Amino acid sequence: MKHKHRIGVFKFASCDGCQLSLLDLEDELVALAGAVDIAFFPEMSSNMRSGPYEIGLVEGSVTTHQDAARIHQIRKQCQNLVAIGACATAGGIQALRNWSDTQQWVNQVYAHPEYIQTLSMSTPISGHVPVDFELRGCPVNKYQLLELVSAALAGRKPNIPTYSVCVECKRRGNICIAVAEGVGCLGPATQAGCGALCPTYSRGCYGCFGPAESASSTILAELLIAQGHPSDEVVRAFRSYNACAWPFRQAAEGKGLT
């Protein structure tokens, strides 16, 4: 029998939405399950088999000492390590702690803070081990995830574009809401991949897929402020799921808020 790629799915600090994208592939799930051996995926099956794995999908950011050690063990077991989602690629929304006193938050939030052991920063997987591919998004686009696995099986390069959301927005035939309605939209500085979901429904892009290749976030931040969007709103727009991705971080910090 032909060898099937063994896949392991690993969770770090995250909401589980990205790994759930695999199970959300309702129409393709049977074909996927037939094409690969999903050897370790606790969210799907209690039959958890040990490595090595051809593909490791890692969701979540590193926020504890234990996780900082665990990611090295996972890296050793995975031929190809893929970070999936904004937490794994940029630290996620929980990286907002990186601008704060984490211990103070712990004391405020938990009745027994003495039980909480956490790192002061939330960091992406690439901050700890070499990563073979980063799949962006909050959550990832399930079809991009499938494309990534399909490409790996075929031994080809995945079609995961790194240009702006605007390109796929215009291909989709949308009217630019930034130009036609003055809506604050992060699309020009955000990486494509979602299919321009929010602009299609007349909402400005939230930047879920992180900075686009051209890293024009600071230019966009200055432009939005010049157009009359309050600077604190602009800072908050860049400081969400991908707050710690460098161009977004630069854009927000450049506005004087640290």
Place this chain on the structure above:
Amino acid sequence: MDQRGYEVLGPTIHDSAISYGPIHAIEDLPEGWTSEQGPGSYRLKRRTDGALFGYATGPKSLKNFLHPSEIKLFTAERTNGTFRILSNDGLAPRRAFLGVRACELAAAGVQDRVLIEDRFKDPIYSQRRAGSIVIAVNCSDPSSVCFCTSMGTGPRAKAGYDLALTEVIDGGTHEFLVEVGSETGADLLAGTEYSEASEELRRKSDEVTARAERSIQRQFENAGVAELLKENFDHPRWDDVASRCLACGNCTMVCPTCFCVTVEDMSDVTGDHAERWRKWDSCFALGFSYIHYGSVRLSTKSRYRQWLTHKLSYWHDQFGESGCVGCGRCIAWCPAGIDLTEEVAALRAAAPAEKTNGGGE
């Protein structure tokens, strides 16, 4: 048109702009609406009259329909160890475009030169183009971003249409002057009620064009621009524009002549089904200039310079004309409001000084 098997696409209010959409009845047209446009800005506005075509072009052009943004080129299937390629033999849609402006006709002509008349003939574009009917409407209300008069492409359609209308509103009368541009056009007109145009209507129609011409404020000095750009490859203005450019690619998406595409192959998870897709690409994308060892144009500066220089300079060398028709879409639909006429003017104004500074070398 319906009876002839044509889908009619014309001006409709779609989201917040006047853009091509399906037309079934006069009520679908943007009666009494116009647009106010500027660099990085487009707003719908009410008119005081009931004009049906009283607006300047929106973001979409014929390109959106003749040169589709995404199209599957073929499918491949593997069964029992054999491999078959299934071509896309679907018929090209037959469409009638209503309300096409002179600048858009000029842009379609530019695309014809590239996609039909050059060394390679694109079957997708060719079939769609051949299966189209064009009912032009002469522009009466250019916007502040328009500069067709500088490019010699408008505001009145001179050729390339089946029928051309001029909307004439004068006091209580609301009439259309029709000009026939082809046998198809004559055939179409024969099926409608019309009467011979009076001298007065012809004169009023000319006045509509004259008024439109006079209203165009934006000037672009096209003469010598091809050489200007070639001679100013290292001009500091490119750094200046790069500090404002988002490299988002919107200008290339809305440009009615930009034709670049990328081709993506995909295989499914079973490996038994593969597809090849063609999609609009943009020279503002890093992957556009990707060759072995990486992308050639890493900086936004080099990408903006490539776009503008190709459009206004190398296009002449390649296709014997400018790639710009003066429609102004790249100005209005640039989120940062970058204005190519201003950029070229800045290059031109500073060019002699630059030459003096670098003189003798």
